[in-house]
Amino acid sequence: MSHILSLIKKELRELLTPATILPIVIVALLFASLGGLTGGAVEDALTAPPKIAMVNMDDGDFSQIYLDVLADFDDPLVFYSSEESDIEAALAEMKAEGAMATIVIGSDYSSTIENGSRANITIYWNMVGAGMFSSMSTAPVDMMIINVSTQTTHKLIESGMPGEDSGIITSPISYESTTFLGDKELVGVGPAEVSAFLQGQSFMMPLLIMIVIVMLGGIIISSMGQEKENKTLETLLTLPVSRTTIVSGKLIGSAIVGLIFAGVYMLGMNYYMEGLMSMAQDMELAELKLGITETAIVGLMVALAILCALGLCMILGAFAKNYKAAQSLTIPISFLAVIPFFVVMFTDFVNLPLMAQVVLFIIPFTHPMMAMNNMIMGNYELVYYGIAYLVAFNLATVMVTVRLYKSDILLTGLATTLSGGPLGRLMRKR
Template sequence: MNHLLNIIRKELRELMTVGSIVSVLIMVFIFLGAGTMMNEQGDSITTPSEIGFIDGDGGPWSDRTVEILVAVYMDTYGLSEEEARGFVKVIEVALDDNAVVVERMQSLGIDAAIAVGPGYSADLDNKVRATISEYYIFTNPGLLGSAGSSMTSLMIGEISNRISKELVFDIIGPDDAAFMLNPIKGTDAHTYMNGEMHAGVRPLDISMGIMNQTLMVPVVIMMVIMMIGSIVISSMGNEKENKTLETLLTMPVGRTAIVTGKILSAAIVGLVYGLLYMVGMMFYSKGMTNIGGLGGSSPADLGLALGPADWLIVGAMVFLAIFCALGMCMILGAFAKNYKAAQTMTVPISVLAIIPMLINMFASWGSLPTAVQVPLFIIPFTHPMMVMQNLMFGNTSVVLAGLVYLALFAMLTIFITVKVYKSDILLTGIGQTKLARAFARKKI
């Protein structure tokens, strides 16, 4: 036991260097920064921005359109009339010269404007469909750079609705007009799920709600597996490169203790770094949720909340998956000749972590064809990534089968690792085996 602690202490001292801690903290701060930025961007969508109104008509309907625009601002953002008028900038300019339009928009500091041309009022009076044009100054190619144009389009739609109402009012009176313009009452959605009918909820709400709860876990698991995989394989590469492994293997300590010590210390580091990543990801996720109201329904409200026993299963699966990853990395690391070679050996582990993470983003276990389910089941990292969704939707048999499979896989990898550590391969490399030599001869 003392030997095990001795190895763990040394490994932790080597793994948790100032450099590695700083690099993880930088990642966390990047997530925090990205989350904060997303939050700000989300806020910018929900706060009003100024809009230009280019009046090329000068008729009664163009004046009325400005009033409607002000009313839309008041209703949409809960502003007073005076505040709303501050956001609508009427621009007196001829529409036949784009350069002048742009110059006026820039001088007012606005990047969106709507315009009515000559004949706008006359068209509406003559029951001819009138045109409203849109002008934009595009400076932000980012994801949210187009948000302003979407809002402007929505406003034009609302202007059209309100003008339509006013036109119909004049003909059939306010009561009939209200009915005729909106004869269908708001939809009443019902979604059947897990043997229960949920009123007022659509599948999109459920998906978004579940995604918000479960998306982070696979991403963090993937990052932790990739990170600890790299740590363990590099540690083995370093041991070989610095020739410290030979010395360690001649110490009066069992190979099992060496393997366990390395695995446990990497698992501890992985969990610490994983928690840090989780904090950063939570901020990032909150920022994402703030954009465009991606909140969805709460899984708890839909009876999908996980109980203590479920969380225990999730924890056990994460732990076993990390153990499997570490075992696989120890086996791969045994074949690494040096630090450089070790780095390339992390690729298969990374790929195995990325595949289930990506599939989990786009599909649930139940929606996958058997041909995909089988290879996915074989990948040990699939199970902790999909366990939350499977528990929510009562796929207990898949969860339990996954748990048993992970336990067996973890035992097998540790068994193989100890075997490899007791063999000559660790020092002589795989190139010295009969099979490798026969293969090399064949190649020549």
């Protein structure tokens, strides 16, 4: 029994190290914070009061129900008019005020219901983001329409003028949707359909980037660890070439591998996108498909992000004393890829608090992940800033890597080097 206990203790000591415990704790914290973030976003979306613009050309009793329902909320109307000519003004006000929708009620609304037919209204939806929860921001308007529909049914029954069609009595209102997303106007499409379509399209790119970075990070850092463990690095560093050449060679070689990975994944993704687009070909949604220029921009950002990942891997790899140590150093890279993936999937950069925006902007992998949605939303400035940041990040990582390759840290490790105190020694130029 004591033998097995000794073995178990030995295994636990080997397996439960800070390098294995820390990732589990961080993942748990990450999911908890994401749960809080997304849960809060859903709750906020569902409990928010409706905020709408309205053009009501009907002077009958049934359109009054809308105003009665809205009277339960504080200042829900950002614009109200009874003139058809004011629809454009209502839409402008909706966008300016960030309201959820503009409801247009025709002049024959009440009479249509009184005649036993289903009345039709037009709703112009204002989508403020392209994330998974973006369509939820319009949920209060959906709930308001359901409430109006229910009260209309009650009024029909109470007033003793039910028509012959029970379906119309229980559902007396129908609506046509037009959705505004960025500078795009999608006629005949509701926010839920837009959101579902965007998720199908924009979910794949962050997923692809995350997979490539996590895989590539593991390969590059492990290869650095292997160079040290197999003692090939020392030979490499004594060859008659500059450290800049060695760093560049490693970066370019790894980048080629990374781009091949990304290319293979993108090929698979292309088939997926073609399938998605063939379904949407005749629909207004096809307008959301990226053009050649936008696709090239995304491709450029993916390539830059891969180079950033490689630069970070080479910096981290410099601290890996062997293969095992190298594997635990892949964890930070994985986190940097996973965090923006989840955030971009659920919500939009522009809708995040400032601090979260700053943190996400600093993570280089965020930029290609959100580029697609940003371009769809017309936020090109954010895309261009992202490209500039990625270029600057790459230059900085190359400079740091060359410095590391010129310092003792590559062979002596971090602990030995820092025991001297001054970081200047760490970065002492050869």
